[in-house]
Each structure stands twice: as structure tokens, then as C-alpha cells.
Amino acid sequence: MKTLVFATNNLNKVEEIKAVLHDSFKLVSLEEAGIDIDIPEPHHTLEENAGEKSQTIYKLTGKDCFSEDSGLEVKELQGEPGVRSARYAGDNAGPEENISKLLFNLKNKSGREAKFRTVISLILHGKEYLFEGICKGKITDHPSGKSGFGYDPVFIPDGASITFAEMSMDEKNNYSHRKKAVEKLIAFLNSYNEQE
């Protein structure tokens, strides 16, 4: 089975992705690979930041690897917090502060439409491939639920009536931007293997 190092320090991402892999490939987290590194995300797009993370780990290990950069894009806020989702309320802000800032900025706005977007950057035999996953939904008036991470307590995906944070991981994965991007990655790896 193919092995890919996953260039992330976010253990929720590792768990969510491992839950949908089945036998498609073996994911080795940075922790499992014994790599302790805080990878910078200096760019203005998810695509560039995802590339930065995967290239950094590829240069360090020489192994096939992937990363993902994700963000919440809110229509009434012109796509904010977007690429700055993790640091919306400041460089050291936690999820509660980011959510408070988001809800404050949405006060008096009429629309609550938003989408999560994930970009995966795969480095295979030294070459980069990108895969995108989108989940549309809306922002609630107040946080609900304790599961998941980040903005999960204030995001209800289209087709559901509860927030991501009120769902089990498997339920979240029925809608998730991350799962959609991973499915594209798996389909690519399958077709790549057939061509080999």
C-alpha cells in the first residue's frame, strides 16, 4: 500500500482523513514520522499555503507527502476569514476568539451564507498536484456543539439542521470539504497506479 506523509500539526485533520481512507493509502502523520516542525503559512491563497507545507516536508524527508490548507469563506464578509481562518482574531487566537470575531462581524448583516474550502497539495515523485473540496452552508447566530474543531460550532452545512460540532465525525464526513478533497486525491492515486 502506498504511504504518504501528511504535513499537518492539526490532529483533527489527521483523524478526519484517516476515517475516510480505508485501504486507499497509508497516512503517516508528522507526529508518527517523528517530525516536530511549525510550518509557516505566509501566502495569500490556500493553494500557495498548501504548497508551502507539502514542499517543506518533501524537502525535509524526500518522501511522497501531502498537506492541506483550509478556510471558511463568508459571503457577506467578502470571503473572510478565508486563508486567515486559523488566525482571524490574531496570531495567537484560539477558536473561541475567532468565532466571537466572526459573529460580531456578521451582526446586522442580512446573509449568513458561507463555505468551507480545502485545498490539498500532493507531492508525488517530486511533482505537485492540487485537489479542492467545498462544503456550502450557513453561519449560525451562536455556537452549538462540542465536537470537531475551529468554526464547527457555528457552521451548518446545506442539507443538515445541526452544526458540524453537533455531529459525529462520520456524520461530518458526509458533507465535509476535507472529505471531498480527499476523495479526489484517492481517485487520482488510483488512476496513477493503473498507469504505472
Ligand code: ITT
Ligand atoms: P496545519 O496548517 O498544521 O494543517 P491548521 O489548523 O493551521 O493546521 P489551516 O492553516 O488549514 O490549518 O487553518 C485552517 C483553519 O480553518 C482551522 O484552524 C480552522 O479554524 C478552520 N477550519 C478548517 N477546516 C475546518 C473544519 O473542518 N471545521 C472547522 N474549522 C475549520
